Amino acid sequence: MAKFSRRKFLFATGWIAGGVTALYLLRNRATAVAPTIIFPDAASGAAWLQIRPDGNCRMLFPRMDMGQNANTGLAQIAAEELNIQAHDIEGVVPSTNQVPPFAVTAGSMSLTAFSRPVAIAAATLREHLRARAATKLNVPLSAVFDARGGFTTADQRTLGYADLVDQTDVMVDIDADQPLPKLYSFDSTRVKQQVGHNVSPLGIRGLVTGAPVYSADVPITDVLYGRVVQPPVRNARIAGLDTSGIDAVQGFIRLVHDGDFVGVVCKTPSAVDAAMAKVRVTWDLQQPINQNAIDQLVDVDAALAEGELKHVLQDNAHRKDVEWQVDLRFDVQVQSHAAQEPRAAIARFNSQGPHRLEIWTGTQDPFGINRFASMDTGLSEDEVVVHPQRMGGGFGGREHYEVERDAVRLARAMNQPVKVQWTRADEFTAGRNRPASTHRLRIAADADGNLSDWWYAYVTGYVTFARERLPNWLLPVVRLGDDMGVVKGALAPYAASHQRVECKDVDLPVDLGVWRSLNGAPAIFAIESAMDELAVQLDVEPVAFKIAQMQGDQPRLQGCLEKVQVLSAKRTLPQGAGYGRGFAAGIYDGRCFVAVSADVYIDPQSQQIKVLHMCCAQDVGLAVNPDQLRAQIESNLAWSIGMALLEKLEVGNDDIQSSNFDNYSIPRMADMPSLDIEVIDQPNIPSTGAGEVALVAGPPAIANAIRKASGFRPLRLPITYADVAAG
C-alpha cells in the first residue's frame, strides 16, 4: 500500500496530532466474497502504535474481542519492547474507515500471526527514540540504555519518551530490508517485565460494572426497533405470507417485505414481539429438513459402499482386507454456538458526510461486513463504515453479514436508524452450526502390538464451503478442493506402515459454518477413542501405548501427555463401580498441542454421567499471558463437557426445534468439575494460540473415562446415561 493512502487513513482517524508512529503495512486485499484473510508480516501489516507528545503510548487493536483477550497479549508484547506496562497503553478498536483491512479474527491465529509484527513495530519505535535520545544527550547510541518509559545513561541522565517526542508528526516505516531491531519479547534469556506475566485483561473493569460495550448497548438517537423473519435454512423461499392484524399492534410502524426478506419496524421492543407474532410465513424449503435426512447424508458406511471418498488426504500402501482389531463408527451431531449474546446490530443512513451508511455490530470480520453491506446497498465501500463492538462470545459464528443485513435493510426502508436484536430462537434457527458427521476408523496392530494399518474415513457437512457462506456460482468450484474446516484434525499423530485417510463433504439441510475447532474436535474424538479401544483390546496402558505409536515424531504432544498423566495422578480416583479416568491428546491445526484427562462417575442414583475432575496440559509455544491461556483452556474444557454429554441441535419435521436454553442444554455451574491445568511455556517457539485447542482432546478423554468406568464404548455424541446403562 502506498504511503499516501496510509497517511489518508491516519488523517481520517485524527491519529496524526503529533508524535511518532510506527506502521506495518498490508498485503493484498482479500477477494470480495470471502472472509477477510489478510495477515500482517514485518513488511506488510495493518496495525500501528504511537508515542504521543505526552509520552503515552497509543495502539491500534487489530483483533475483535469476544473473550479471548488477544489484544491484551499484543499490548503486553508492545509494552515489553517499549519498557512500559501493558495497562499504560491506550488501545483503539478501529472503525473500518480508520485503517486498511485486516484479517478476520478466527482460527486461534491472533497471537501466532500478530505478535511478531507488533513486536517489530514497537522495537523499531523504541530504537528510533533511542537515536533521538543519543542526539539529544550528545552520546553514542551504545551509551543510551533502556529505562522504564524511556532511556538513561551510565551517569544517570534520564530521558522519558515525553522528552523525545513533540507535536511534529513523524512516521517510522518498517523497512524489511534493514536488519531487525532486537526483539525483547522473544528473547528467552531476558528477564521479562510484561511477556509471560498474568496481566489482567484490558477493559475488565467495564465488564464487571456493566459498561456499554456490546452492539445493543450503543446509544443512537431516534432509533427504531426491528426484526426479520429468519428462515429455517438460508436458501428457503417465502411461499406464503399472512400479516393480518398487524396494523392493530400498538407501536407497530411498518412491514418491510421484499422478496424473501420480511421484517417489521416498531417504536419499542415489545411492539416488535407483538408485530412478529402477526407475521406468518410459509416456507418453500428447497429440501426436506429432518434428522433422518441428515443421518443419511453423513452416513460414512453408505458412502464407502459406493467406493473411494471424494478427498483422499493420505494414502500410504493402503491395504483394504486385513484383520482389523478395531473397526468402529462414531457419530457426531449438529451443534450450535449458543453464544451468550444473541447478535444485534444498529444501522443508520446519513444524508450528509462521507459515510452514507454506518453499522454498529459485534463481528469477527468488520471488513467482511463492510464489503457485504456495500454489495447489498450499492454504496461504495468507502461510503460504508462499520464500528465494531465487543462480542458476547463468537466461537466462529460471527463472521457473516446477517443481523447487519437485517438492520441495514430496515433502516434503509425507514430512513431512520434501526436496531435489530436477534432473539434466542433466531440464534438457533438462523445461526450457522457445526455439521453432523460420522467416522469409520479401522486399526490393525502387528504381532508386537504396534500399529500396522490405519484406515480412517468420514463424511461431514461442509464447514468453510457451506452453502450461503460463499456465492452460489463459486461453490461448485471451491468444493473441488479441500474444505479447510472439514480436513482439520483428520491426520493422526500415530505412525502405521499402511495408512489411508479419506473424507467426503456434503451439503446438509441446516445452515453450517465454522464452529469452535471446526472438524478438529469430531475427528480427534474418533481417533482418540479408537486408539483407546485398541489399547483396551491389546491390554496395554493407553497413554504409554499412544506415546509409543508416535514413534518419537511428536515430542511436543508426547510432552503434553506425560504432563497430564502426572497432573491426573495428583488426585486419587475413588474406587468402586462407576468411576473411570480417561486420557486423550490432539494437535489442532498442526501447531497446537494438548492432552486432557477426565475423571467421571456414572451415577445410577441420579442417572447422570458426572465429570468430577479434568486435567489439561497444553504446549502453547511462548506463553505471553499464562493466566489468559489458562482461561481459554477452562473454556475449552467446559465446551468439551457440552459436546460430550449435553449438546445437540434438535431438528424437527421441516424446522429447527431447539429454540432456547430449555431445549438446548449447555454446561451449568454444577456440571463444571475441578480443574488442574498446566500451560507448557516454550519461550523459543512462537505462540500457538489457544482459543479452540483443548476442545479437541476433552470429549475423547471423557468418552475414554466412561469406557473405563463402565466397559461401554461411547460411539455417539452426546453420550447419555441411557446409552451407557443399555451397554
Add this chain to the structure above:
Amino acid sequence: MKLKVNGAEYEVAADWYNESLLMVLREHLGLTGSRFSCGIGQCGACVVHLDGAPVNSCLIPVQDVADKDVLTIEGLASADGTLHPLQQSWIDENVPQCGFCQSGQIMQALALLNNTPDPSDADIDQAMSENLCRCGTYDRIRKAIKTAAPKLWEAV
C-alpha cells in the same frame, strides 16, 4: 409512571408501559449493564434485585415494579468509583471472558451472599445454577464468590 433504580428516580414515558423491566432499563433509561440473552428467564444475564431479591428482569412487566427498589449492576460500585467487593474479586480472579453474562452472575452472587455469608460449593452450585456462562468461567466465578465473601462482611 416513576421507577426507582439504584436510588435515583426515573420517569417512564407512556410508550414504554408495556415493556419488560429489562427493556425499560436498557432501551429507555440507558442502563445497559443488564443484558438480554434468552428472554424467558433461563439464563440469568438480566438479573437485577427487586427490593433486595434477585429476579430475571426480562420476565417482569415494568408496571409491576413502580413501587419497588430496583438495584442493577450499575448501582453496585460506590459513587467515588470504588468497586463492590464482588466486582473487585471478579477482577482479581480475572473471571470475565466475553463478559456478557457477568452482570447477571454478579447480581446473583450478591443475592447468595446476602443470605449465605459463607457459602459451600453446594450452596454456590445451587444458587448459581440458573446463571449460564457459555465461555465456561464457572470455576473462577466459584473462586471469586469465595474470596469476596469475607470482604463483603468486613465492608459492612
